[in-house]
Amino acid sequence: MKFTQTFIPTLKEAPKDAEIVSHKLLFRAGLIRKLSSGIYSYLPLGLRSIQKISDIIRRGMDKGGAQEVLLPLVIQKDLWEESGRWQAYGKELLRFQDRHEKWFTVGPTHEEVIVDLVRNDIQSYKQLPVNLYQIAPKFRDEIRPRFGLMRGREFIMKDGYSFDRDEEHANKTYQKMYDAYNWIFKQCGLNFRAVEADTGTIGGKFSHEFMVLANTGEEAIVSCDACGYAANREKAEIGYETSGSAAGSTAEEVGRTASPAPPLAATPGMHTVEEVSRFLNVPPSKIVKTMIVKTDDGFAAALVRGDRELNLIKLKNALHADTVELATDADCVRLAGAHGGSLGPVGLKLKIVADNEIKHMENMVTGANKDDFHYTDVHAGRDFTPGMFADIRNAGAGDACPHCFKPMSITRGIEVGHIFKLGTKYSVKMHAEFLDENGASMPFVMGCYGIGVGRTLAASIEQNNDKDGIIFPMTIAPYEIELIAINMKDKDITDTAEAMYNEMSGRGFDIIYDDRDISPGMKLKDADLLGFPVRIIIGSKFKNEGTIEIKIRKTGEVITSTRQELFEKITAIRKSLLP
């Protein structure tokens, strides 16, 4: 492709609404343009990269035994009512009516459609397994789209769904998809990690997220270098040695007689842990935060150390609740008699869940359920009794691994893929059944497998860039090679460049030729910005010495070549840059 024949609107400055580096570069390099919030157009270069990623996904999925299909974008309401998600999905589901006032949605995900397809056409275990995927736009009316392609409302996704006869076969399919995902992201040249994830509302036995490591990532990953355990922070368990006595579990153990109430300290206007810590001169680790939560089964209180974060998902699991959210301030006042910031477990008439760590704490500082007062020297068992101890806090750096008890570390990641075991959730609800070898009707055992295609592109840029621009991995670069002629008024140079370009295109090299009649500086700056892995320059060195310069974008390495050995050298360089 010649530069002058395509559409690559590069920009010197990024628009001010672009915040993170991938968004800025995607925009500046002319890969995408925004139409409205969370809705983007893919320009020629952006689309080429998307297509290369899609092709890698296709190869990976096909190798894993899946077949590509294309499902409708617009889906009628009744299918979504069958699964119960017309009500359950919430406002992210874009709903609209046609001219007959019949309701539809633009599909945010396609379990319903695929189940409908399979239940009508698969009747026997002999036809299983079936594993189908598509690469298509999705629409989710996100509350807050952000960061360009990272979280759009309309976005391109690979979504796959598998159907097996039983759990055992479903596990095998899951493993194949797990392997396929590892292959796909490796081919894309990404530094990533597969981590255990919470199964969320979808349910099922287990689930893995594929995280591209990048410090701008929205997700925190907790991992153990010693044994290889890695999990999303939402899910990551914390190892606790079970030996040792739990300090303060009874009044006798701490050698105290029960007193009516622990000492009360006035803490006027002090509400946050930091404020109370400074005011009372105790470290945050000696303070216990009390949070009242509202569940589908009433209210409860959760206790974690002042320097820790409550994990609502873990709390939800500990309470066996379907929903858990923080209670409103008004509820706090009604139930505890104080506003948030002065809550405490002493005398609280609610079910109390305390984090495991609290078991070992003594002389805690807690809110007194009286505005602007805190208790000091609180002991569990003497002053209050938790209904249970559980792992309900976010893991942090240094926390013990649940498997080997070695300290874990935290890294940030961008979730580019997610695989789930769905079980029979949808097949039961939607009556999708087949006959097994005994002639019995059985629900399909399903799995679902997603990859954010646009997000994968954004994540790659997030991971591979420098101050000058993008550094594309060879496999997903819009073009692998860029040819630059330095002076378009010099016929020797343009003739050579033109011949080079024609010959390389003819030989199947994936090449773009910058044939614009602009200053060398602009071409070179644009080349850095666009980030094609290999650059070939025909300029003064060719004029003077007859040599052609090859530059590797990633390393900056410059290789000098004669015209004769160019193809051989480029072929070798290209190969060395593949994953």
Place this chain on the structure above:
RNA sequence: CGGGGCGUGGCUCAGCCUGGUAGAGCGUUCGGUUCGGGACCGAAAGGUCGGCGGUCCAAAUCCGCCCGCCCCGACCA
């Protein structure tokens, strides 16, 4: 949805506080010079100042309402 911020040529922004001729840089067009790191000289085109209403002799500027966009929190590929 709650909190914060922004909206002025294609892009980045100044002007607004203190009302009085709409500006700069980049980009674009034309002419010329230049040609290995966003070159230089000269000329030019291009703006309902987000929208509606109000105050005023006079509004980009002050006031009100609305719209759009971005950032921080709860959801997700």
